[in-house]
Each structure stands twice: as structure tokens, then as C-alpha cells.
Amino acid sequence: MAVLGTGTSNGGCSLLHAAGLGYGASLALDLPVTVRLLDKQSKRVLDDPDDLLGTILQIWRDSNHPLPDGEVFWSVKSEIPPRQGLKSSSAVAVAAIKALCDASDYSLDNADIVDLAAAAQITSGVSITGSYGDSWAALEGGWKLIDANAADARSGVLLESPGPNSEDWNVLLVCRGDRERRPEIEDFSFHQQAFVQALNALQEGNDLVALTWNGRGVVGAVNDPIGRKLTNDAFVNGARAAGISGSGPAIAIFSPAVNDQALSRLKKWYSRNGDFELIETKIINAELAPVEE
Numbered sequence: 001m002a003v004l005g006t007g008t009s010n011g012g013c014s015l016l017h018a019a020g021l022g023y024g025a026s027l028a029l030d031l032p033v034t035v036r037l038l039d040k041q042s043k044r045v046l047d048d049p050d051d052l053l054g055t056i057l058q059i060w061r062d063s064n065h066p067l068p069d070g071e072v073f074w075s076v077k078s079e080i081p082p083r084q085g086l087k088s089s090s091a092v093a094v095a096a097i098k099a100l101c102d103a104s105d106y107s108l109d110n111a112d113i114v115d116l117a118a119a120a121q122i123t124s125g126v127s128i129t130g131s132y133g134d135s136w137a138a139l140e141g142g143w144k145l146i147d148a149n150a151a152d153a154r155s156g157v158l159l160e161s162p163g164p165n166s167e168d169w170n171v172l173l174v175c176r177g178d179r180e181r182r183p184e185i186e187d188f189s190f191h192q193q194a195f196v197q198a199l200n201a202l203q204e205g206n207d208l209v210a211l212t213w214n215g216r217g218v219v220g221a222v223n224d225p226i227g228r229k230l231t232n233d234a235f236v237n238g239a240r241a242a243g244i245s246g247s248g249p250a251i252a253i254f255s256p257a258v259n260d261q262a263l264s265r266l267k268k269w270y271s272r273n274g275d276f277e278l279i280e281t282k283i284i285n286a287e288l289a290p291v292e293e
Helices: 052-062 088-104 110-124 132-140 185-203 207-221 225-236 260-272
Strands: 003-016 023-038 073-078 143-147 157-161 169-175 241-244 251-256 277-281
Touching: 003 088, 003 132, 003 185, 003 207, 003 241, 023 088, 023 132, 023 207, 023 277, 052 088, 052 110, 073 088, 088 110, 088 132, 110 132, 132 143, 143 185, 169 260, 185 207, 207 225, 207 241, 207 251, 225 241, 225 251, 225 260, 251 260, 260 277
Parallel strands: none
Antiparallel strands: 003 023, 023 073, 023 143, 143 157, 169 251, 169 277, 241 251
16 A cells, blocks of 8 residues: 555634634644545545545546546544544645645645635535635644635635744643534524624734634534533633634633643643543644735
């Protein structure tokens, strides 16, 4: 069995859910994903219930991009818990497209990769918005504020930031089991005020304030009172920011890196108060080109 191509990416957490106002942003986190394109089927069982990878391959073919000769197969290694709102679908899509580029010795710029990833996610039904912000975070780190209704990924970028300094923050993810259902766009319409507050915070450069306001909007949209309580518990135990990520159910919690006691207190609290998977991770900062004056 030969590896034809390899692609890598990472997960993230939501700063602004695109279903809220039509604008979205996600912050890159150190949750690595590797996708390989193979010439023979791997013995490892492939977890792809929505056929996202098959959809990516079809869209790649429909775009008339080159492919290696013969039948191809996929292998995925991911440290992102699936169906938690931690951008696993976007990360897999981005890494798979990069693997196809590698296997075909073919070059796409990042905006084109994001467009293909968005098309695949909408077609396969794993995203209701295209998850453009998620895919940008999976590719470049930091965060980008995007217009989900823009003509393409490149023109949709409204703001970008390297994100909060990774060295300043501890990140704890509280994973709460599989998502019970995917929300509809209409579910977000009654909670727009929280998303407006999140958007304003991003425009003012307060990304972690945006994360908290966004989480408040999402718990209302998905009707998750337990998630609301668990998020509030984070602040009681030393968090500076906390919120549901994506459409849930995972909660992203940020505490100051200078205060390791806060992180320890948070881990003990959630360990004692539920059957949760706790993941410690870090922000991936983007390297942005300096702005010319």
C-alpha cells in the first residue's frame, strides 16, 4: 500500500456562528488532522458517515483537477472529537483537498481550497453555511471574519487576526457526547442580539468576548440549558471566556496561562460534575503579513 498524497490541517472553536447573522469566524486550535490518499484500502475503519470524503473526490473530479491513475482510497488520523462543533468536518475537508493536491502535484491557493471545502460540506450536509471561517482557521491559524453570502472565499474575508497570543492562554475543551441534532438556520433568528454583540466584539478586536457572546446565542438557538449552566460554571471557576463551539455540544474555555490554578480548578470541576472528555490544547496564531502604510 502506497501513500499517494498527504494533507494536514487543524480544528478550532467558534467566535461567531455564521448562521446567526450571515457572518462567521473561528479560532484555530492545536487539534491536528492528517489525511492520506492511498492506492489501496486501509485496514483501519474510515469514519465518514456523511460521505464527506467521497463528496470531495467528486467535486475535485467535477472541477477537472488532475487525479492519480487508478482507484484511490482515504486514511484519516484526527485528534478532533467528531460531531462536537470543533470543526472536524472543515479540517478533514481541507486536509483531504491538500492530499489531492499533493498526490496530483497540483497547486491551489488557500482561497480555492476553502471554496472546495465549503462546496463539499454543503453538498454532503455537514454544514448549513459552508463553514468558510472554519476552513480558513484550519488552513492559516488565527481567525478571519467572513461574509457567508459572499461570492467566494477570497472576497468574503472582512477582517483577520492572528488571534489571542497562544502563550497567554490555556484552552480547555469540554466534550459532552454526540450532538443530538443539527440546528436549522431558523433556530438562530430569535437570538440575534447575542450574535450582534459577538460581531461588535470582533470588530473591536475583543475576540474572546466574542466567543462568550456567541456561545450565549448558540445555547439559545439549540435549546441547550445544560450547556448554558456548564458555561456559567467556567466563569465561577476562573475562566475569562467560555462558550459553546459550533452548534455544540463542546464548550471551549479560556483561562490565563499565568494562573495554572484556574486550569486545575476547571479540570477538577468538570471531572467531578459529569462524564465529560476534557482536552487541553492551545491557540494556533496566524502569521499575518505586515500592513503597508
